[in-house]
Amino acid sequence: KAGVTQTPRYLIKTRGQQVTLSCSPISGHRSVSWYQQTPGQGLQFLFEYFSETQRNKGNFPGRFSGRQFSNSRSEMNVSTLELGDSALYLCASSGTGESYNEQFFGPGTRLTVL
């Protein structure tokens, strides 16, 4: 099975712009979670989607949003970028049954905000 894929791998944006990141989960996985990783704050949960519904959200401002499509692919959007949004954004997918809660991560999208 192919793993979790994320596009693009690298992005450079300027303050005030917006950005959209994409995540394709492992085939058959219906849950997609997003995390932000920074040197200062570590790994922090952004949100989780299951069957196109956001089930859980972390403590991030409303500038961070996401969605999930019927094929389980997910996107996250960050509007009005700030310098502090520079981070590695990781997405993870998980299946059902015994593998529920077992998350498989993609390689991440490295976002740099100038």
Add this chain to the structure above:
Amino acid sequence: AQSVTQPDIHITVSEGASLELRCNYSYGATPYLFWYVQSPGQGLQLLLKYFSGDTLVQGIKGFEAEFKRSQSSFNLRKPSVHWSDAAEYFCAVVSSGGYNKLIFGAGTRLAVHP
């Protein structure tokens, strides 16, 4: 609030030496616990998990971890470290809010001397 503590920010061991990375968690009920490894510029790879049952769990790459409820610990061990094990290691617990929300420790960076 739930938390995960990895007391050691940085550890250096010699190749062939044994390794133990510490992890303590704060969680009321039986936790779902994970260890992930991250190589530079990469996503997270799942090493092993504990959901229930046998408190000594085996993972990939020769790693094992032991769940000790009385000590709220889930330490990762490897009997003989290889140079390729140099990476950052993260301990994580599923949040009581569920829905695939992981709470991560700050990570332990492992360096391996030849």
